[in-house]
Amino acid sequence: MFRSQGRVRFVRIGSALQIGTATAVCAIALGWAAVAGNMMWQHFSLAQDQAAIDAQARSVAAEARKVDAYKQSVNDIAADLDRRQDLLDDMIRSQFGTDGADPGLVGAPDAETQADTPSDTSAAAQKKQLSALSGMDRLRAMEERQTRFAHRLAALVDQRARKAEAAIRSFGLKPEQLAGRTAQGGPYIPWTAKGVADDDALTKLAGSLSRLNMLERSLVSIPSGRPTASPMLSSSYGYRSDPFNGHAAFHAGLDFPGRYGQPILAAATGRVSYVGQRQGYGNVVEIDHGHGIMTRYAHLSGFSARTGQDVTRGVQIGRMGSTGRSTGTHLHFEVRVNGAPINPRRFLEVKDDVLQVQQIAKQRFARVNGRNDDEADRS
Structure with missing residues (x-):
């Protein structure tokens, strides 16, 4: 029913058209739903x-x-x-x-x-x-x-x-x-992590x-090493009768007899710390071997080394004589550790x-x- 310009009109739609229209609308709706579903x-x-x-x-x-x-x-x-x-x-x-x-x-290791x-x-x-x-x-x-x-x-x-x-x-x-305390020094530089941990x-x-x-x-x-080629000793280390006055005395070394001018050799590697005269010893050469060890060679007739010279074992440092408090040509040989004399015999045997x-x-x-x-x- 339509109203237009004061007039009412009636339009009658048949059932077939209605069904067709509804069907078309449903078809369109279903198509749109299918397309939308497919897109989704x-x-x-x-x-x-x-x-x-x-x-x-x-x-x-x-x-x-x-x-x-x-x-x-x-x-x-x-x-x-x-x-x-x-x-x-x-x-x-x-x-x-x-x-x-x-x-x-x-070589072969030990059991450990x-x-x-x-x-x-x-x-x-x-x-x-x-x-x-x-x-x-x-x-x-x-x-x-x-x-x-x-x-x-x-x-x-x-x-x-x-x-x-x-x-x-x-x-x-x-x-x-x-051993003592080894001389060491230098600036303190902390260990850095850049090296090996x-x-x-x-x-x-x-x-x-x-x-x-x-x-x-x-x-x-x-x-x-032996300080000279002499095969025998004329006086041992320790207490003895003094050769000049006969009184009991302490002998701080070993005496090696020999010929005048016979070579005197360094007993070990070291540095000559003194060349000159000492009371009772006459002409003396002293060698510092480090670690508090010193050897003394006394009654020499002459010197073959100078103070401050580095010498090796077996190198000639002087000549045998009879200077100082001596009764004849011989070498007086001493070994001292930290200033104290010790028996040199153990070093020669x-x-x-x-x-x-x-x-x-x-x-x-x-x-x-x-x-x-x-x-x-x-x-």
Whole structure:
């Protein structure tokens, strides 16, 4: 029913048209719903795909960071191992010479180090196992191998130090008596984290090397050579009847008779600390061997050394005579430790095994100082 310009009209719509119209409207609505649903589904699918892609991208980025961190860690460990190896090399080079070879550290280890020293077979097996590893595991294995080496070397150094200590005691001396307080100094420079961090194995090795160095330097300073070629003694160390007045007196050295002008030799390496005359001794040469040890050569007829001169064992420093309070041509030989006289006889009757330990120590310091073997033998 319509109203237009005051007139009412009636329009009659048939059921068929109504049904058709309704059907068309429903069809349009269903089509729109289908299209909207499809669009929503596609949007949802795209969102899911994008989320999956984003998750995958994050995973790839995380893995990339892990790889970067792994590479950085490997590089850091490799750099630490290089610095650690440099320290080991420097320790060995500074204490045993340029090649690091030393007769005192080569040969059969004692019972203490035997168990910790691998055989050639086990060493080859370890090398084979090491080559089978890769990356971080290989670096860790190399680090452990360095640590074992440092511990084994420290054990061998301790073994050698015990031999040096026993050799010192065989002279009737106490190692702590010779050690004293070593002269050291320099500005305080704190340890920085840029180098190798605190390392128990290297710290122990450094301590062992320091103790060996002290003991062997003390051992080398001990006189062990005869001051002259005379085979006999005319007067021993200790109490005796004074040759001039017959009274009981203390004789602080040994007397070696011989011919006038016979060469007098340095009993050990050292520095001439005095050349001149002393009351009762006549013409005297005194040699400072370090660690509080001094040798005195008295009644000389002449001098072959000067004050401040460095001499080696066996080098001529004077000539035998009879100056001072003397009854005839002879050498008066004294050994003093921290100013107190001790019996020199024990230094002239050294066993071969003690001499061997002392000679090995001399050769080590000769290599470190860049001297040749002949000079080491003479000293």
